[in-house]
Amino acid sequence: MKFAHLADVHLGCWKDSSMNELGTKTLEAVMRKVLEDQVDFILISGDLFDSSYPPINVLKETARILRHVREKGIPIYIVAGSHDYSPTEKTILKVFEEADLLVDVYKASDSEDGKIKLTFTVDERTGAKITGILGRIRGTDVELYRELERESLKKEKGFKIFILHNFISELKTKETQNYDSFPKSLLPEGFNYYAGGHLHIPTPESMRKGPLKSTSPIIYPGCLFPTDFGELESGIFGGYCIVEPTQNEGVLVQWREVHLIDVLPLHLSAQGKPLKAVQEELKGLLKTKDMKGKIVTLRVDGEMSSGSPADIDFRELTELAFKREVVNFFRNTQQLTSKESVVIQPAIGFTRAEIEAKVIRENLGQVKVTAWDKETEERVIKDLLEKCSQRRGGDQKVKDYDAEKLDLFLKVLGIKQIWEEYNEG
Amino acid sequence: MDIIGQVVSGGFAEILIRQKHAQKIELGELLVADYEGGYSILQVYNLKYGSQIPQSTRELMSGLQLEKVNVDMETMEPQLRNYILVYAKSLVNVGVSEKGKTPKIPKDLPEFFTGLRRIEIADLDFLQEAEKPVYVGKIRSGSRVLDIDVTLPGDKIFSHHILIPATTGRGKSNLVKVFTFKNLSETYCGMLLIDPHDEYYGVKGKGLSNHSEASTYLKYYSPRASLPPGGISLAVHVKELRPWHLNVFSWSDAQTDALYSYYNADRLKWVENIVTGVDLTSKGVKLGTLEVLRRKFRNYLGLDWDENNNLITSRSIFKVDAGDSTINDITGFLEEGMKVIVDTSILSESTELILNTMIVQRIFDNYKGYKADGKLEEKPVIAIILEEAPRVIGQKVMGEDNIFGTIAREGRKFKIGLVAITQLPSEIPREVLANMNTKIILGNEMGPERRAIIDSASQDLSTDDRTIASLDTGEAIISSNFTKFAVPIMIPLFDDILKDAPKKLKKAIPGAK
Numbered sequence: 004m005k006f007a008h009l010a011d012v013h014l015g016c017w018k019d020s021s022m023n024e025l026g027t028k029t030l031e032a033v034m035r036k037v038l039e040d041q042v043d044f045i046l047i048s049g050d051l052f053d054s055s056y057p058p059i060n061v062l063k064e065t066a067r068i069l070r071h072v073r074e075k076g077i078p079i080y081i082v083a084g085s086h087d088y089s090p091t092e093k094t095i096l097k098v099f100e101e102a103d104l105l106v107d108v109y110k111a112s113d114s115e116d117g118k119i120k121l122t123f124t125v126d127e128r129t130g131a132k133i134t135g136i137l138g139r140i141r142g143t144d145v146e147l148y149r150e151l152e153r154e155s156l157k158k159e160k161g162f163k164i165f166i167l168h169n170f171i172s173e174l175k176t177k178e179t180q181n182y183d184s185f186p187k188s189l190l191p192e193g194f195n196y197y198a199g200g201h202l203h204i205p206t207p208e209s210m211r212k213g214p215l216k217s218t219s220p221i222i223y224p225g226c227l228f229p230t231d232f233g234e235l236e237s238g239i240f241g242g243y244c245i246v247e248p249t250q251n252e253g254v255l256v257q258w259r260e261v262h263l264i265d266v267l268p269l270h271l272s273a274q275g276k277p278l279k280a281v282q283e284e285l286k287g288l289l290k291t292k293d294m295k296g297k298i299v300t301l302r303v304d305g306e307m308s309s310g311s312p313a314d315i316d317f318r319e320l321t322e323l324a325f326k327r328e329v330v331n332f333f334r335n336t337q338q339l340t341s342k343e344s345v346v347i348q349p350a351i352g353f354t355r356a357e358i359e360a361k362v363i364r365e366n367l368g369q370v371k372v373t374a375w376d377k378e379t380e381e382r383v384i385k386d387l388l389e390k391c392s393q394r395r396g397g398d399q400k401v402k403d404y405d406a407e408k409l410d411l412f413l414k415v416l417g418i419k420q421i422w423e424e425y426n427e428g
Numbered sequence: 429m430d431i432i433g434q435v436v437s438g439g440f441a442e443i444l445i446r447q448k449h450a451q452k453i454e455l456g457e458l459l460v461a462d463y464e465g466g467y468s469i470l471q472v473y474n475l476k477y478g479s480q481i482p483q484s485t486r487e488l489m490s491g492l493q494l495e496k497v498n499v500d501m502e503t504m505e506p507q508l509r510n511y512i513l514v515y516a517k518s519l520v521n522v523g524v525s526e527k528g529k530t531p532k533i534p535k536d537l538p539e540f541f542t543g544l545r546r547i548e549i550a551d552l553d554f555l556q557e558a559e560k561p562v563y564v565g566k567i568r569s570g571s572r573v574l575d576i577d578v579t580l581p582g583d584k585i586f587s588h589h590i591l592i593p594a595t596t597g598r599g600k601s602n603l604v605k606v607f608t609f610k611n612l613s614e615t616y617c618g619m620l621l622i623d624p625h626d627e628y629y630g631v632k633g634k635g636l637s638n639h640s641e642a643s644t645y646l647k648y649y650s651p652r653a654s655l656p657p658g659g660i661s662l663a664v665h666v667k668e669l670r671p672w673h674l675n676v677f678s679w680s681d682a683q684t685d686a687l688y689s690y691y692n693a694d695r696l697k698w699v700e701n702i703v704t705g706v707d708l709t710s711k712g713v714k715l716g717t718l719e720v721l722r723r724k725f726r727n728y729l730g731l732d733w734d735e736n737n738n739l740i741t742s743r744s745i746f747k748v749d750a751g752d753s754t755i756n757d758i759t760g761f762l763e764e765g766m767k768v769i770v771d772t773s774i775l776s777e778s779t780e781l782i783l784n785t786m787i788v789q790r791i792f793d794n795y796k797g798y799k800a801d802g803k804l805e806e807k808p809v810i811a812i813i814l815e816e817a818p819r820v821i822g823q824k825v826m827g828e829d830n831i832f833g834t835i836a837r838e839g840r841k842f843k844i845g846l847v848a849i850t851q852l853p854s855e856i857p858r859e860v861l862a863n864m865n866t867k868i869i870l871g872n873e874m875g876p877e878r879r880a881i882i883d884s885a886s887q888d889l890s891t892d893d894r895t896i897a898s899l900d901t902g903e904a905i906i907s908s909n910f911t912k913f914a915v916p917i918m919i920p921l922f923d924d925i926l927k928d929a930p931k932k933l934k935k936a937i938p939g940a941k
Contacts, residue, residue, distance in 0.1 A: 149643050149658065172757070173661045173750060180753030188655035209749075 004129040004162065007037040008046045009243035010200030011226035013086065015061040016053035021331060027064040029228040029263045033243055034072050036259070040245055043129045044077060047105070048200025048223075049084025049138045049168030053230070055094035057087075062095060069104040078126060079105040084168045084200055085138040108166060109137045111147075118152035121191075123159065131162045138168025138201055142183035145169065149189065157193040162248060165194040168201045171221055179204065187221070196246060196254055197221040203234060205241055210258040218253040222246075227261055232335050236268045236300040264330060265297045273303055273339055278310025285320055295328040304338035312339045359388065386415045431543035433459065433514055440537060441891060443470060445514040445544055446478065449507035453514050454570030456895050456903075456916050458547040461538040466523040468538055469547065471916070472570070473891040474515035481509055517891055519913040522554055529554035531912045552576050558910070559583065560617075563610040564603070564868065565917035568903060573918040581910050582617050585866045586811035586845040588909065589836065593853040593881050594870030599902045600849050601627050603868065604813060605636060605922040608767055609929070613641045615765025620758070620791075621813045622784055626773035631656050634923060636767065640932040647761050649754075650771035651745045662770065663751035666699040666731070666741075668786060675830050676781045676820065677728065686713045686721055699725070700748065704737045728778040745779065759790045765808040781819065788812060789831045795842040809843045817848035818855035836860045854880040866908035871899035887914040 012030055017023050037045060052061070069079060083089075083096055099105050106124060114120040123132040134156070136147050156163075170184040179202065190197060197220065205211055205225035225241025226234065242260040249255050269288055273281045285303070292299075301320075303312075317334060324332040363384050367377050375383070399407075413419035432451040438444035447453050453472055461468045479486060491497075518534035531554050547569050553576075555567075561579030568574070594600045605628060608619060621628050629648045630637040636646055637656070648655075649662040671687040679687065689711045690698040701708070702721050709715065725731050730744030741747050761768050770787070772780040791810055798804045812835065814820065820832035832846070837860070839845050846864075853861060854876050861884035869885075872878050878896050882889045885907040889896075892914070896905065906915040 146643070151657075153657070173663065175753040175757070177752050180756050186655070186658060186660040188659045188661075189657050 004131060005040065005042050005245065005247045006044050006046060006129075006131070006164075007033075007040065007042045007243055007245055008048065008196075008198045008222065008224055009033060009227055010048035010168075010198075010224055011050045011084070011203055011230075011241065012047070012228065013050050013053040013226060013230045014065055015057035016086075016230045019331065020058075020060070023058070023061055024064075025264060025330075026228045027061060027068065029261060030065070031068045032263060033227060033261055034068055037243065037245070038072065038075055038077065042077065042245065044126050044131070045072065045079045046133070046164065046166055046198045047079060047081040048135075048166050048198045049082050049088075050086045050200060050226075051081060051084070051105075052087040052095060055087050055089040055096075057095060066099070066102070066104060069099065073104055080108050080124060080126075080133050080166070081105050082107065082109045082135040082166045082168055082200075083137040085140050085142075085144075088137050088139055090139075108133045108135050110134070111136075114152045116152075117150075119147055119150045120152045121156060123163070129162070131164055132159060133164045133166065135164075135166030135198070136168075142169055142185070145185040145189065148185060151189075151191060153191045156191040159193075163194045164196045164198060165191060166198045166200070168199075170202045170223075171199070174202075174206055174221065174223075176206075176208075179206075190221070194219060195248065199223040203230070203241060204239060205258060205260075210244075210256055211260075215256040215258070216249060216253050217256065220254065220256060222256055222258075224258060228263070229266070232300060232333050235266050235298060235333065236302065236335075238266065238268060267292060267294050267297045267299045269299060269301045271301070271303050272305045273307045274305030275308050276305075277308050278314050278341075281307060281310070282315060285315070286323065289320060289323045289327065294324065297329055298331045299324055299329045299333070301332070301334045302338075303334065303336050305340075307339070307341035309342065311341045311343055312336050360385075383415060387412065431545055433544040435461070435538050435540060435542045435544070436513075438515070441517045441888070443516045443518070443537065445470075445516055447512040447514050449511065453512065454572075455898055456568070457570035457572070458519070458567075458916070459514075459516060459544040460547050460551050461542045461544050463539065463542070465525070466521060466529075467551065468521050468534060469519045469551065469913075470516040470538075470544065471519050471914075472514050472516045473895050476513045476515065477510070478513040479510045515891075517888075522551070533912075547574070549574055549576055560614065562586075562607050564607055564906065565902075565904065565919040568916045568918040571900070571903075578906065578915055578917050580866065580906070580908060582611065582614065583809055584910055585908065586617055586619075586809045586847070587840050587843045588865035589839065589845045589863055590811075590847040590866045590868065591817075591853060591856075591861065591864040591881075592847065592849045592868050592870065593851070593872060593877060594849075595851050595872050595874065595877075597901060598870040598872070598899070599904075599919055600815075600870060601625070602902070602922050603870070603904070603919050604628065604847075604849070606919055606925055608813075609636055609639055609922065609925055612636065612639045612645050612767055615645070616808050618762030618765050618808050618810045619767040619813060620762055620787065620810065621767065621769045622772055622780070622815065623769050624772050624780065624815050626650070626771045628769050629656070629659075629771070631659075634926055636769070638926055638929070640930050645766050647758075647766055647768045648771065649758070649769065651774060652771070660757075661750075662745050662754070663747045664745055664754045664783065664786065665751040666746045666748055667696045668751070668755050669699050669729075669746070669782075673782055673785045673789065674728070676785055676825070677724070677778065682714070682717050683720060683724075686717045689713050690721075699729070699731070699746070700739055703729075703731045703733055704739055705733070727776075728782060730776065730779055745775065745783065755786055755790050758787055759794060762791060762810050763794070763807060777819075784814070784820070785831055788835065791844060792831060792835060792839075792842065795844055799842055804843060807843060809845065811845050811847050813847040813849070815849045817846070817850045818852055821846070821848060821857075821860055822855040823857055824855075833860075836863065851877070853877055853884075856880075858884065866906065866910065869896055869899070869905045869907060871901070871903065872896055885914070886911075889914060 014026050015023055072079060083094060087094055087096055096107060100107050108124045110122040112120050121134045123134045125132055136144055138144055170182050171187050172184040173187045199221055202223040203226040206223040209215055222244055224244045227241050229235040240260050240262045242258050245257045247255050271284055271288060321332055363381055367380050413422050433445040433447050433453060436444050436446045455472055455475060457472045459470045520531045521534045523530040552567055558579045558581035560582040562582040563577060563579050565578055566573050567576040567578055592600055629635045636642060648659045650659050651662040671691050689708055690702050693708060693711060694701060703725050705722060729746050731746055732740040734740055758768050798807055820830060821836050835844055835846055865886060867881060867885055869881055878893050886909045887907050889907060902919045904917050904919055906917055
C-alpha cells in the first residue's frame with residue numbers, strides 16, 4: 004500500500020488570478036508526481052478550496068486535474084476544511100463528490116447513547132479504512148471530537164487512517180504557540196496514520212530533514228502553495244507526503260517539498276529616512292536583485308522622518324519590477340508610518356455641532372493663509388461646512404447647483420473678485 | 429418562637445446561658461436574643477454542667493445508683509436543680525428599621541435573663557450575596573444546616589490569599605472541588621489547581637470535568653501516557669528552564685556559579701549541556717561540580733544520559749522535542765479566566781516544585797508587566813491552589829528567594845493569590861498567616877495547629893478552640909476580612925452539587941445522516 008497525503012491547497016485564495024493559476028498549476032504538478040509514484044489513493048485533509056464557492060476558472064481547472072487522476076483509477080479521499088466547509092452543506096465539494104471526483108470520508112450519525120458515530124470508507128484496492136472529521140471555522144470542530152464515540156473506532160481492525168483538519172496542542176512550537184488547537188487525547192485512538200490539515204507549516208519538523216518512521220504519527224504536510232503575503236515571504240514551502248506502512252506496524256513518511264516557483268523576499272526599513280531617500284533606496288533594491296521568473300515580496304516598515312507612506316510612488320516601483328520580468332510583485336506597508344502621521348484621537352462631545360467645533364479648533368493652522376488669523380480661519384471653515392450641507396433642490400439642475408456652490412465658496416473665502424479676474428485674463 | 433435558654437451570668441466574651449430542660453443546645457449553635465430595635469446572634473462555644481446540688485452530694489448520689497445500694501434516690505425537681513450551662517459569645521448585633529437590617533460588631537451585652545431562641549433563616553437575611561460570589565456552603569448552626577447560601581467576594585478573597593487548614597479526611601478536596609465547580613465559568617478569576625492526587629478532574633469517577641461547560645473553561649494537564657479525552661500531555665521544553673527556577677533547592681555557591689556559567693554560555697541548551705556533561709572548565713566550572721549538577725538534574729528533573737552521554741528524556745516531563753508552548757499556554761488560559769488542573773500525582777516532589785515554580789514565576793512576571801503598562805485592571809485575578817503549602821511557604825524555605833514567598837508577601841498588589849491547603853499551618857510564618865485574609869477552617873485535632881489558626885484569624889476565635897476540634901467532616905468556620913463575623917458553614921458534598929448542576933445540551937451533528 005502506498006498513498007499520498009496533501010492538505011490546504013486553498014485554490015482560489017488570491018485576488019490576483021495569475022496567482023490562482025499558479026495554485027492550480029502546483030496542484031497539477033503534485034498530482035502528476037504522485038501518479039508517477041504509483042500511489043493507491045490520495046488523501047486531502049481539508050481546504051482544497053479557499054471557500055465553499057470558488058471562482059469558476061478555479062473550479063474548471065480543478066475538475067480537470069481531479070478528473071485526470073480519477074481516470075487513472077486513483078481515488079481521492081477528503082474531508083472539508085474550515086474554508087471549504089459550509090454549514091448548510093452548500094459547498095462545491097458536494098458537487099465534486101456527486102461527479103465522482105472525490106469521496107468525503109466524514110460520515111457521521113447519532114449513536115444510541117447520543118455520541119457521534121463515524122463510519123469508515125474502505126478503499127477497495129487496499130482495504131485501508133478511512134474516516135475523519137471535517138474542519139470548521141475557528142476550530143469549533145473540537146466539539147465534534149468531544150462527542151465522538153471512540154470504542155468502535157478503536158476496536159476496528161485493519162489499517163486505519165484518520166483525517167483531521169485542526170491543530171494538535173502537543174505539537175505546538177514557539178512559532179505556532181498562539182494557534183487554535185486541541186489536545187491529542189481528543190483524537191480517537193488506534194489509528195495507523197493521522198492525516199492532518201489546517202496547519203500550514205509542515206510538521207513535525209523532523210520529517211523535513213528526511214524520511215520519518217513512526218507508529219501512529221500525526222502529520223501535517225503544510226499548505227501546497229502560499230496563501231498570503233506572509234507565507235510567500237517566509238520562504239517556508241509546504242509539500243505533500245508519500246506514506247507506506249512498514250512491517251512492524253509503523254509507517255514510513257516521506258515528505259516532499261513543493262516549490263514550483265522561487266520567491267524573493269525584500270525588506271527595507273524606512274526608519275528615520277526622508278521620503279526621497281526611501282523612494283531611491285526602493286528603486287535601488289529593485290534594480291540590483293536578480294528577480295527574473297520569481298515572485299517578489301517587498302516589505303517596507305519603520306517611521307519615515309518626512310513625507311507620508313501614501314507619497315511613495317509604488318506604481319513606479321511595480322512597473323520597474325515587472326520590467327525586470329518578475330512573475331508577480333507584492334508589497335506590504337502595514338508597519339510603515341511617518342512623523343507626519345497624525346494619531347487620531349476620538350473627539351468627544353454631546354452634540355454634532357460640539358464635536359465639529361472641537362475638531363475644527365484642534366486642526367486650525369495646518370494650512371497657512373497669511374491674511375487670516377485663527378479666528379477668521381475658524382469662521383471660514385464653519386461657514387464652508389454650512390454651505391456644503393445645503394442639498395440641491397429637487398428641480399434644480401446639477402449645472403446650476405454647481406455654479407451656485409462655487410459662488411458661495413468664493414464669497415466665503417473672499418476671493419470672488421480674484422477668481423473672476425483670473426478667468427477673464 | 430420557643431425560648432430554649434436564658435442569660436444568667438458571664439461577661440462580654442463569655443455569656444452564660446442556662447439551657448431549658450429537654451432542649452439540646454450544641455457546640456457551635458447559633459442563638460438569637462431579641463431586643464427592641466433588633467437582635468443579637470450568639471454562638472455557643474462551650475457547654476458545662478450546672479447544678480444546685482453540691483459536687484460531693486452529686487458524687488455520692490451517683491455512687492449509690494451505680495453500686496445499687498438499696499436506697500430510694502430521687503432528686504426533687506431535677507429539671508430545676510441540674511441543668512446545662514451554655515457558654516456563648518456575641519457574633520453580631522442586627523439593627524432592624526424601616527430601611528432594613530444593619531449588622532454591626534457587638535459592643536454591648538444582652539439584658540439579664542434575656543430569653544434565647546434558635547436561629548431561623550429570616551434572621552440571616554441581612555447576609556447579601558457577594559459581588560462575584562464564590563459559593564462555599566450553607567450556614568450551619570451546630571449540626572443543623574440552614575438553607576442559606578454563604579458566598580464570599582471572589583474578586584477580593586483570592587487576591588488576599590486563602591488558608592484552608594485541616595487534618596486528613598475533613599473535606600479539603602471536597603471544598604476545593606465545590607467552590608471551583610460553582611465558579612468554573614466565571615472568568616473574573618483564573619485558577620491554577622496543582623493536583624498531587626489527581627482527584628480534581630474526574631479521571632476516575634466524578635470531578636470538575638462533569639461541569640456542563642468544562643470543555644470551554646477547564647483545562648487538564650497530565651504526564652500520564654493515557655489521558656481522558658480533552659486532557660493535554662504535560663511536557664515542558666528544557667529551554668524553558670532558568671537557573672532561578674531551581675531556587676527551591678539548596679545549592680552551594682560553586683554549584684550556583686556553575687549553573688549560571690552554563691546558562692550564560694548557551695541560554696537554550698544549558699540544561700542539555702549540563703546533563704550530557706559538556707566541559708566548561710574554560711569558564712571555571714570544575715568537573716567535580718559538573719558531576720554534582722548532573723546527578724542533581726537527574727534527581728530533580730528526571731533527565732538522564734546514556735553511555736554515550738546522549739540525553740534521555742523518556743522519564744521526564746522535560747523534553748527537547750515538545751512542550752515549547754506549555755508554560756505560555758497555561759498562563760494564557762489563566763489570563764482568560766479559565767481553570768487549569770496540573771496533575772502532579774506521578775511526578776517526583778522535586779519535579780513538581782520546579783514545574784510549579786516555572787508556571788507561577790511566569791504568571792507573576794506577566795502580571796508585573798501588566799501593572800507597569802496600566803493594564804492590570806483588565807486582567808482576571810489568578811488563584812494558585814496549592815496543597816502541602818509549607819513546602820513552598822514554610823518557615824524553612826521562606827528565607828530563600830522563592831516565588832511563592834514573593835506571592836505570599838506581594839501577590840495582592842498584582843492580583844495573584846495563594847489558596848494554601850495544609851495540615852500544619854504552624855509551619856507557615858506568622859506574618860504570612862496574618863496576610864491570609866480568609867481562612868476556611870476545617871476540623872483539626874492538633875492543639876498547636878489550632879492555636880496558629882486562632883492567633884492569625886480575622887475575627888476573635890480565642891474561644892473557639894474546642895469548637896474547631898469538634899468540627900466534623902464538611903463542617904467549617906470561615907474567618908475572613910470580608911465577612912461580618914466568623915461564619916459557621918456546612919460544605920455540601922461535591923456529588924450532591926453535581927446532581928443539581930445543569931446538564932450539557934446536545935448539539936446537532938453537522939452532516940449527520
